[in-house]
Amino acid sequence: MKIEQIHHVAYRCKDAKETVEWYGKMLNMGFILAIAEDHVPSTHEPDPYMHIFLDAGNGNVLAFFELPTKPEMGRDPNTPKWVQHIAFKVKDRDELIKFKDHLEANGVEVLGVTDHSIFHSIYFFDPNGHRIELACPDPAEEEMLGKLDAVKWEMLEEWSKTKKAPKHADWLHAKELGKS
Known part of the structure; x- marks a missing residue:
């Protein structure tokens, strides 16, 4: 048995129409479909809802x-x-900078660009209060991912015993903290 991929990820929104329009305008996500019911199919409880689905690229769906x-x-x-x-x-x-500029030009407060070594990110909130991150790979991502892969089990084991951050990958944010 093996999971193929995420079918969709679902969150709550304050206003379905506003959410579709915001994600379309700010992140260029297409509106795939809507489902509305007066009863929840899985639990059969009476509870009207609007369920919307957005195209997050490569077969990924945000609902x-x-x-x-x-x-x-x-x-x-x-x-x-x-x-x-x-x-x-x-x-x-x-592309990350283009999104940052676009979001800011449309009144969205953006944090970053944050350099995580293996990738670079910006952060902001959607109109529902959900935090969104846009991330792009660092050109040296493959090499760094190999270094992280080599220590992942040691890090997890140390964390599970001490609940203190293991130092195996301190180099990730060393530039940001002035340790480079």
């Missing part, structure tokens, strides 16, 4: 539910905002 009868959306207060996010890959740094 949202608008739930008008439920209390206003919230966040897990125990999870920092930077943790839970949706990350999308873009071709290269030039």
